């Protein structure tokens with residue numbers, strides 16, 4: 348169906364390129380996007396767009412417009428632990444450093460300040476939706492609302508007490524209240540966040556399956572993060588974690604499986620047949636030496652693969668452009684095939700596939716008429732991007748996140764010529780420095 352002809356817009360953006368990332372769409376040169384009521388109202392050649400009257404018009408002569416990035420897995424508030432425990436394997440990192448530090452420092456103020464630091468970093472580097480799994484998700488929700496960013500917040504579930512509560516009963520009670528609080532929210536979705544197969548037993552998993560089906564809510568879980576996790580499960584329970592979750596009924600088209608290294612062909616077939624989504628976190632997997640995820644094999648099996656940074660304590664940045672580049676490089680090496688994970692697929696992983704994983708692809712993830720206006724503008728005039736044969740190659744393979752200049756979420760401008768419009772960077776930095784002093788005992 349042809350797009351309706353419009354003659355006025357809230358925002359009209361002319362750009363050198365538009366990268367729609369929609370199915371069967373190629374980059375468009377010298378086009379414009381019109382935004383009305385937070386939605387994409389028209390995508391049309393620049394010459395035709397001249398006829399539109401708009402409240403605000405931008406002429407971005409050297410820029411590419413593309414869908415805002417979707418960071419499909421992270422722990423925002425952990426930004427306050429950035430660089431606190433480097434160069435450790437997952438097991439030592441979690442058990443000897445991160446969990447003791449979380450036990451000592453994590454409270455509402457920590458989550459407020461850490462989430463704000465992370466959201467500021469994500470907005471500045473082109474992320475318009477993030478998926479989070481952390482303690483005090485109600486506080487992260489407040490900060491996300493203040494920032495104007497889109498979010499999925501997975502409330503934590505462990506078999507044991509944590510900073511947020513006393514055990515599964517408490518987590519379900521608080522999480523279900525959070526779901527109720529956000530049932531009419533346009534930007535915030537709530538999900539179940541069982542931490543991992545090794546921290547959540549069958550009883551709590553079964554309760555999640557029942558609630559998630561009844562309420563039609565997604566589940567996000569760390570899964571097959573290391574070979575050790577799989578070996579320990581086989582030794583203790585006689586089953587690989589993916590097989591156990593399948594038998595419990597936890598795997599389905601609303602299940603987002605994070606990490607997925609140490610996969611055999613049967614694991615991949617199980618994930619594919621249940622319609623699960625994979626969330627690849629290549630930099631965290633590399634830094635913690637967790638293992639290698641067979642992205643090309645999963646893609647060929649028909650599994651939707653999204654991209655995440657994980658927390659800043661294991662990455663150590665929240666730059667999804669850098670993550671795309673790492674994913675592309677690593678994907679080729681793991682597949683032993685330089686044609687694996689091309690720029691077009693890396694872009695999909697960070698946009699449309701992220702939207703599919705979070706169940707919001709009817710709203711965002713691509714630039715299409717009728718979708719919400721979650722759009723970023725990247726300045727491609729830097730010398731590091733010259734010369735430009737193909738803008739998508741420059742976007743994925745060059746160092747580009749500092750070139751993000753504008754960002755709109757539901758049509759609201761949250762980054763204006765590189766400046767955050769909803770958050771105060773200086774105040775955020777000052778609070779992060781205070782936390783560093785406190786945590787270091789100074």
Ligand SMILES: CSC[C@H]1O[C@@H](n2cnc3c(O)ncnc32)[C@H](O)[C@@H]1O
Pocket residue numbers: 422441445446449480481482502503504540541542543569572631657658661
């Ligand atoms: C359920 S709240 C989040 C919980 O997960 C911890 N965490 C952060 N990164 C990882 C990872 O890569 N694997 C497993 N657990 C991780 C975080 O510190 C919180 O305790």
Ligand SMILES: [Zn+2]
Pocket residue numbers: 420421422569605657658
């Ligand atoms: Zn994680």
